[in-house]
Amino acid sequence: MTNDQGHLMIKTALHAGRLMIENGSEIARVSDTISRIASNAGYPDSKVYVTITGIMMSVSGEENAQIEPVTSRSIDLEKITMVNDLSRDFADHKITLAQFEEQLTVLDHHSHYFPLWIQLLSAGIVSGALEVVFRHNYPDFLVTCVIGLIGWGIFYVINRVAKIRFLSEFLASAAIGTLAILAVRYHLGTNADDIIIGCVMPLVPGVPLTNAVRDILSGDLVSGIARGMEALMSAIAIGSGIAMILQAV
Template sequence: MDCESVEAKQAIDICLLAGKMILQSGGETVRVEDTMMRLTSALGYPNAHSFVTPTVILFSIDGHEPNTRIFRISERSTDLRKLAEVNDISRKIVEGGVRPEEAYERLKRLDEEKRSYPLALQAAGAALVSGCFLIMFRGGWPDFIPAVLAGAAGYVAFVWIHRFVAVKFFAEFLAAFVLGAISRLFVYYGLGHDLDKIIIGSVMPLVPGVLITNAVRDLMAGHLLSGTSKGAEAFLTAFAIGAGIALVLSI
């Protein structure tokens, strides 16, 4: 690959697109900046600068001020498949195994893909996770089915409510209320025994584990702004879940 033939605009387009997909797919800030720096160096521009937060990517190359770009991140989720494919493409660029034009087209196709697992399969996964966490927290096998059903119902409620309500924390609050109410009904009618363990197991699919992990990693890497903001988002999510459960228990 002839690095000198890669224009600055094309290099920035490739880096911004890769960084955007990593950030939107649940990658931490330090991974985004590291990937972008490695790409620009491989494309012939070692003197590049990036500033990444959970909502903004600012990127420029020395000597090419008109090509300084800013990108707004409005939606974030967890998509490990897309994250792995972006990493694979970026490694091939660094190793010289793919031309920049081809890499950009592959990144564009990957970005435009809307593949996701069917809701039924996601609900089945949430149900299995809920049941396994119940057992891990030393819950009894008689409570396994209630935890499975409550966890699946809570996750489906979150997905459906979030489709109509843009505020994620409100959707998490209502989802926690739904699974808490279902868990309480199981215990009330004698189909479940330990309400605490059922709720703990069924609420786990909603817990912001990726956010907490990324917040800690960003803080340890010195990205204080990103780490603090992700930690605050994780705290709000945990608060919304706790408030939904607390409302059920107080009724």
């Protein structure tokens, strides 16, 4: 293999790994995907070290390692699936390494994430449905859907502007608490607690918490603890926003 081929392999593998971490993949899956890309490209003895903030990779026989930083994290499981599909296509020789890297670049710059109106509608339906499931409060279903939709919209807008997830969760949960109390006060709802429980569910960091447990169980202690702290901070932000409003009333 030429040096150019090795450089392209590392660039492609790191690019794929970064996309997977940024969109919510667990560390074991990222490490396995990178190793498979390297092996299918003709470098079975490559070394890789993956954390949620960066990836380090080297080629056996070469002195230098390359590092790919991970600066943002969100949840987009569709992107993870698309990266895995590209990796399988490369393993089956349906695409070349250069085409693999080119398609990763396209995927990186052209988000396939759902449009805002679908996110809002989904957040509203999930909020109302979970309020019924957890609290069996059917009369508050519609008002919970509306407040959950508004809460997710506030989270989305603030997160896009400030790019601080914890601040977005805090303000969105505070808005949810305020609207729930007002809804009950003006006889649009019957129980503020039930409405709040349903509306905050779309904000709960379920995927990060699940990945934290999976990373710890698979031996990735650094990443598992880091993800766990991230999920804990999100939970504290949500709880603090609700508690502040309930305390003020």
